Amino acid sequence: MKQREFIYVDEIVPKITEQEYKVFLLQFQKSLLFSLKKKEILTDSQYECCIEELEKQIKRKRVSNVNQ
Numbered sequence: 001m002k003q004r005e006f007i008y009v010d011e012i013v014p015k016i017t018e019q020e021y022k023v024f025l026l027q028f029q030k031s032l033l034f035s036l037k038k039k040e041i042l043t044d045s046q047y048e049c050c051i052e053e054l055e056k057q058i059k060r061k062r063v064s065n066v067n068q
Contacts, residue, residue: 022058029054 030051037047
């Protein structure tokens with residue numbers, strides 16, 4: 001695979017809320033899993049299991065945040 005390099009160009013980085021960060025992270029993880037599935041590195045069932053696990057983690061974090 002071709003390696004790419006990204007260079008920060010000193011533009012202002014927008015501030016995001018904790019909730020926006022969580023949504024971004026979840027979507028990023030899902031997109032990585034989808035990419036692995038599309039490249040046939042993950043099977044359909046592996047992909048589904050990973051997605052289910054991500055969703056379980058999100059639910060556990062919500063419950064722990066409510067209990068605090």
